[in-house]
Amino acid sequence: MDTSLKNVIVEKAKTSKIDQVDFNNLSFGSIVTDHMMVCDYKNGSWETPKVVPYQPITLDPSSKIFHYGQSVFEGMKAYKDTDNNVWLFRPLENQKRINISSKRLAIPEFPEEYFMEGLKTLLKLEQQWIPQTEGSSLYIRPFVFATGKGFHASPADEYKFIIACAPSGPYFSGKVKVLIEETYSRSANGGVGFAKAGGNYAGQFYPTQLAVAKGYNQVIWTDDNTHEYIEEAGAMNIFIRINDTLITSPISDRILDGITRKSLIELAKEEGINVEIRKIAVKEVVEASENGTLMEMFGAGTAAVISPITAFGYREKDYELPELENSYAALLRKRITDIQYNRAEDKFGWRYKL
Amino acid sequence: MDTSLKNVIVEKAKTSKIDQVDFNNLSFGSIVTDHMMVCDYKNGSWETPKVVPYQPITLDPSSKIFHYGQSVFEGMKAYKDTDNNVWLFRPLENQKRINISSKRLAIPEFPEEYFMEGLKTLLKLEQQWIPQTEGSSLYIRPFVFATGKGFHASPADEYKFIIACAPSGPYFSGKVKVLIEETYSRSANGGVGFAKAGGNYAGQFYPTQLAVAKGYNQVIWTDDNTHEYIEEAGAMNIFIRINDTLITSPISDRILDGITRKSLIELAKEEGINVEIRKIAVKEVVEASENGTLMEMFGAGTAAVISPITAFGYREKDYELPELENSYAALLRKRITDIQYNRAEDKFGWRYKL
Ligand SMILES: Cc1ncc(COP(=O)(O)O)c(C=O)c1O
Numbered sequence: 255m256d257t258s259l260k261n262v263i264v265e266k267a268k269t270s271k272i273d274q275v276d277f278n279n280l281s282f283g284s285i286v287t288d289h290m291m292v293c294d295y296k297n298g299s300w301e302t303p304k305v306v307p308y309q310p311i312t313l314d315p316s317s318k319i320f321h322y323g324q325s326v327f328e329g330m331k332a333y334k335d336t337d338n339n340v341w342l343f344r345p346l347e348n349q350k351r352i353n354i355s356s357k358r359l360a361i362p363e364f365p366e367e368y369f370m371e372g373l374k375t376l377l378k379l380e381q382q383w384i385p386q387t388e389g390s391s392l393y394i395r396p397f398v399f400a401t402g403k404g405f406h407a408s409p410a411d412e413y414k415f416i417i418a419c420a421p422s423g424p425y426f427s428g429k430v431k432v433l434i435e436e437t438y439s440r441s442a443n444g445g446v447g448f449a450k451a452g453g454n455y456a457g458q459f460y461p462t463q464l465a466v467a468k469g470y471n472q473v474i475w476t477d478d479n480t481h482e483y484i485e486e487a488g489a490m491n492i493f494i495r496i497n498d499t500l501i502t503s504p505i506s507d508r509i510l511d512g513i514t515r516k517s518l519i520e521l522a523k524e525e526g527i528n529v530e531i532r533k534i535a536v537k538e539v540v541e542a543s544e545n546g547t548l549m550e551m552f553g554a555g556t557a558a559v560i561s562p563i564t565a566f567g568y569r570e571k572d573y574e575l576p577e578l579e580n581s582y583a584a585l586l587r588k589r590i591t592d593i594q595y596n597r598a599e600d601k602f603g604w605r606y607k608l
Numbered sequence: 609m610d611t612s613l614k615n616v617i618v619e620k621a622k623t624s625k626i627d628q629v630d631f632n633n634l635s636f637g638s639i640v641t642d643h644m645m646v647c648d649y650k651n652g653s654w655e656t657p658k659v660v661p662y663q664p665i666t667l668d669p670s671s672k673i674f675h676y677g678q679s680v681f682e683g684m685k686a687y688k689d690t691d692n693n694v695w696l697f698r699p700l701e702n703q704k705r706i707n708i709s710s711k712r713l714a715i716p717e718f719p720e721e722y723f724m725e726g727l728k729t730l731l732k733l734e735q736q737w738i739p740q741t742e743g744s745s746l747y748i749r750p751f752v753f754a755t756g757k758g759f760h761a762s763p764a765d766e767y768k769f770i771i772a773c774a775p776s777g778p779y780f781s782g783k784v785k786v787l788i789e790e791t792y793s794r795s796a797n798g799g800v801g802f803a804k805a806g807g808n809y810a811g812q813f814y815p816t817q818l819a820v821a822k823g824y825n826q827v828i829w830t831d832d833n834t835h836e837y838i839e840e841a842g843a844m845n846i847f848i849r850i851n852d853t854l855i856t857s858p859i860s861d862r863i864l865d866g867i868t869r870k871s872l873i874e875l876a877k878e879e880g881i882n883v884e885i886r887k888i889a890v891k892e893v894v895e896a897s898e899n900g901t902l903m904e905m906f907g908a909g910t911a912a913v914i915s916p917i918t919a920f921g922y923r924e925k926d927y928e929l930p931e932l933e934n935s936y937a938a939l940l941r942k943r944i945t946d947i948q949y950n951r952a953e954d955k956f957g958w959r960y961k962l
Pocket residue numbers: 329450486487488489490491510511512513514515554555556557
């Protein structure tokens with residue numbers, strides 16, 4: 255049943271920018287497609303979603319987004335199989351999560367039908383923009399922010415929900431070396447860490463710059479209270495393999511409930527891997543590295559897929575990870591991308607056909 | 609020496625909106641003046657500041673402000689005395705603090721001369737907008753946000769610094785009843801709580817809405833780890849008087865270094881009041897209330913000036929504050945506003961003449 259165009263107003267772009275794009279050399283998230291979905295919240299309700307030519311936004315300087323960081327976002331991907339069918343991966347999880355994030359940031363929730371119909375209408379117009387090259391996909395960015403005006407620190411009365419798309423290559427190029435952070439923190443107990451709130455990301459930039467200056471690519475955040483436990487990375491949940499056990503931290507109000515993370519947990523279990531969801535002490539990881547039982551560390555997220563970590567830094571010392579023949583990272587990466595690109599059976603029902 | 613116009617490009621508005629404003633019924637921060645200062649950061653440096661007619665901003669939907677909350681702001685006021693002289697209060701403190709905030713958010717710092725010259729040029733054009741009524745002033749909002757584009761979660765390469773002004777009345781109308789919060793938190797150790805980062809404010813809206821629904825005006829934040837210690841309020845630092853001692857929490861990386869707070873500490877000491885800067889346990893405040901030694905609680909901030917708290921809620925119970933004849937709040941409020949409005953000697957050199 256295709257209801258996707260029913261309630262969405264469509265205004266097509268007169269020309270396309272697609273011919274200017276080199277699909278064999280895509281970076282991550284820097285080229286946008288011809289259209290975007292836009293929906294405004296005014297007078298207490300969401301207006302009819304529109305798909306319009308991608309275009310600038312005009313806002314009053316007192317719009318609350320500029321002052322109070324009232325914004326949340328999502329990150330999804332569309333994949334094309336060899337028959338040119340287009341697939342999404344668990345899109346309703348993103349739809350639900352953006353509303354979980356919105357609620358915490360006092361942003362009105364966006365109706366499921368608007369999200370799904372807006373998204374499908376947009377993607378149908380942008381099908382040609384979805385790359386078919388291995389490792390590439392169409393990155394989809396739903397986001398919502400406060401457009402309501404005034405310098406009083408209180409929630410806005412108007413919002414804008416947008417979905418934009420960017421044909422993208424890999425998020426990381428090359429090896430990923432991480433720094434276990436003990437000074438700065440990503441989130442507080444009772445804070446907004448579990449939400450994809452804009453401000454969570456801005457707060458990570460400076461500590462990440464410091465880590466990059468020391469030769470690392472990413473920061474691994476620890477809990478803000480003791481800095482003894484591994485939480486997650488900037489845009490990835492973290493998995494650690496000690497001997498043959500795969501460990502990942504439980505989610506909490508400080509950690510994003512990653513869709514890749516929870517999918518990998520299921521796939522790993524199905525593969526017969528022993529998976530433990532529990533707190534991971536930095537000390538345990540350092541000791542495992544020292545006694546040779548630390549086999550793998552990898553990040554997991556929509557943008558980064560599975561990113562094997564080649565070394566971690568902790569207290570001025572670097573710890574190398576071994577290079578394995580048959581890594582869990584490679585196995586799980588194959589399993590999840592085979593589902594995403596429609597190359598394998600989808601027994602969990604995660605694939606969603608456009 | 610007036611150098612204020614030297615380096616700032618000025619484009620005057622053709623008409624003024626001032627006649628439409630009822631200066632006797634000003635709310636807080638909802639009416640803006642005719643002009644604003646704008647300065648763009650491009651190719652690694654700040655361009656020449658401009659004062660232009662207040663006008664909308666046009667941005668690409670992938671501008672990082674919409675996604676990653678990369679923004680910080682300040683709040684200042686301009687006061688007019690009975691001779692129509694215009695005064696600022698410790699403006700260089702705001703100038704320094706916005707750069708402290710910017711640094712933490714990986715935003716390029718804004719040069720002192722640009723800030724001060726831009727501000728003075730703007731205020732000279734807007735002098736007529738500065739209210740003279742007691743309790744009213746011109747609220748000044750410097751802010752900076754990421755305009756650079758792209759969906760990669762990393763610092764932007766372009767920014768916009770703006771100063772806008774809003775003639776304003778009191779921040780709170782009526783009594784202020786607060787709720788001591790034990791579930792939600794404002795900031796993490798090693799986080800961005802000490803910065804005036806946009807995201808810190810959005811994160812407070814939802815818990816504040818819950819408190820408002822229970823009949824409170826404001827949340828008092830406690831530390832995110834134990835929730836045992838009082839930190840600050842949404843836009844105010846907190847002072848507590850037990851017997852004749854005035855207590856305020858030390859600043860930290862979780863608490864904003866308020867300019868009102870530090871000014872009041874000096875004024876109180878000068879008045880011979882015993883001031884203690886130390887952690888305040890919620891338990892201590894509850895006990896003081898119960899044994900009759902809790903005399904006052906008040907919030908202190910540029911927007912709210914000094915806001916006496918009439919009651920606080922804690923664990924489903926409300927604690928009333930006594931109504932005092934000679935409160936520290938009233939004394940200190942008189943002392944600080946007398947300096948701000950040029951009604952008293954300024955022995956600390958805090959007043960700054962436009
Ligand atoms: C902080 C954070 N953690 C984890 C993830 C991974 O989540 P998901 O697998 O749903 O993309 C992301 C990115 O989406 C993120 O921003």
